[in-house]
Amino acid sequence: MITVAGFNSAIDRLVDVFALRPGTVNRSTPADERPGGKGVHVAQTLAVLGMPVTLVGLCDDAHAAEFSERLRLRGITFRAVRSPVPLRQCLAIREESGRITEVLEHGEDPGDDTRIVLDQVLRHWAVESEALVCTGSLPAGFGANYYARVATELPLPCAIDASGDALRAAADASPWLLKPNAAEASDLLGAPVTNLADATAVARALHARGVRHAVLTMGGQGAVGVDAHGIWQASLQVDGVRNAVGSGDCFLGGLMASLVRGEGLAEALRLAVACGAANALGDETGFVRLDTVEGLRPLVRVEAWHS
Secondary structure: OEEEEOOOOEEEEEEEEOOOOOOOOOOOOOOEEEEEOHHHHHHHHHHHOOOOEEEEEEEOOOOHHHHHHHHHHOOEEEEEEEOOOOOEEEEEEEEOOOOEEEEEOOOOOOOHHHHHHHHHHHHHHHOOOOEEEEEOOOOOOOOOOHHHHHHHHOOOOEEEEOOHHHHHHHHHOOOOEEOOEHHHHHHHHOOOOOOHHHHHHHHHHHHHOOOOEEEEEOHHHOEEEEEOOEEEEEEOOOOOOOOOOOHHHHHHHHHHHHHHOOOOHHHHHHHHHHHHHHHHHOOOOOOOOHHHHHHHHHHOEEEEOOO
16 A cells, blocks of 8 residues: 555646636636645556555545545545645636646645644554655645655655755655656756756756655656666657646656556656656546556657766
């Protein structure tokens, strides 16, 4: 089993407009509303790939029954911690051209007692697991070093996908796996990361700092991974992108499924890129279909990098 710490649960809402015109009235299609947040997206991908998965996260009373039932039907055990404040909303506005604008709420502070329960529930289920994934923003009130602390205190492989101060703390903690994207890596280094060569240099530096699996995602350019056995670049060009929001989360789900199965980083990158692309080709945020993933997987180009 893989446990996912996706504490900052959300409601994902996707609407379509012909063209977004700021400062004017915009007419949209009815909102497609689903359980969301990076933890949900990662957990859904793991479940589609046949991995037993437990998700730990907040849920308010208004959405508790819907969240639990939807996630149960998708093969996810949701260990919900009651939130005394409403879940945050994540709105994606998609234009006919394919451009997507996101409006993400930060979320209210759930309070000290709720944060303590989240930590206790996570630690309880993590010790029953083969690996732990800590992903996404943390609810207000958590310290930026929370993921780093969990990675060093719990005796199991821990993957971290974070940004800002949480990413900086995680990089210093030398976790089992760290997966920033280009923007997050640029912020971490204070220098632009614009291509696979830049990404490779960053991944090598993170691995030298003690990160066992250092992986950088570069959107449509692909991804780079470094471990003790080598450096690989993986890429796939696809047409017909519908909704790339959540592709990085689906990438992480595929990466973890493959690594936990012992397939090695090169093959893990292949599956991860296929999962990210499969999400981008669909309408639903942070969800992949197994037949799409399996169709894309052999098309992913994975190359060993030689300095």
